[in-house]
Amino acid sequence: MATPETPQLHPGARRIIRIGDAGPEIVIDHWQRLGDDDPLPSFDALPVLVSRSRAAADRAALDARVGSWGVWLAGDAAPEDVAPEVLGLPLVAIVVPKFTDGRHFSLATLLRTRYGFVGELRAVGDVLPDQLFYMRRCGYTSFELKPGKSLDTGLRTLDAFSVSYQAAADDARPLYRRRV
Numbered sequence: 036m037a038t039p040e041t042p043q044l045h046p047g048a049r050r051i052i053r054i055g056d057a058g059p060e061i062v063i064d065h066w067q068r069l070g071d072d073d074p075l076p077s078f079d080a081l082p083v084l085v086s087r088s089r090a091a092a093d094r095a096a097l098d099a100r101v102g103s104w105g106v107w108l109a110g111d112a113a114p115e116d117v118a119p120e121v122l123g124l125p126l127v128a129i130v131v132p133k134f135t136d137g138r139h140f141s142l143a144t145l146l147r148t149r150y151g152f153v154g155e156l157r158a159v160g161d162v163l164p165d166q167l168f169y170m171r172r173c174g175y176t177s178f179e180l181k182p183g184k185s186l187d188t189g190l191r192t193l194d195a196f197s198v199s200y201q202a203a204a205d206d207a208r209p210l211y212r213r214r215v
Contacts, residue, residue, distance in 0.1 A: 110139035147174030
């Protein structure tokens with residue numbers, strides 16, 4: 036039985052970390068991921084997340100839905116190619132293929148700073164708790180950790196440092212410009 040502390044999850048539901056107005060928190064992810072051959076859900080209001088190729092092929096059907104839709108991108112996608120396709124979307128998920136591959140950091144930063152993406156930017160794939168602080172600095176606002184990794188640890192790492200010297204996507208001013 037579900038309690039307020041342990042809500043009932045729909046099949047396939049995941050818990051993620053999302054940075055909202057009240058700060059980072061663990062929430063239930065209500066977005067349903069669809070494979071390229073999966074039919075669109077009959078319940079039209081359910082938000083769906085699709086691949087870039089599916090978005091290109093089914094854009095008219097996705098735009099006609101009542102529910103929101105978003106897209107997931109490979110971490111090595113060229114920002115100049117994907118930006119025109121994703122700018123109006125509420126969610127873009129960037130796949131981190133392995134934690135040693137840092138190209139997704141550049142993609143996230145460029146989508147935020149150069150192309151002005153304002154929706155939710157989510158890291159998925161091989162996402163480890165110790166990367167979250169840096170991912171947030173690059174513009175990520177939600178995180179789906181690698182299976183088996185602790186969401187509570189992830190929350191704590193978001194506050195690992197109280198001050199950042201460099202400018203980044205989360206604050207364009209370097210430290211010396213922030214100090215009065």
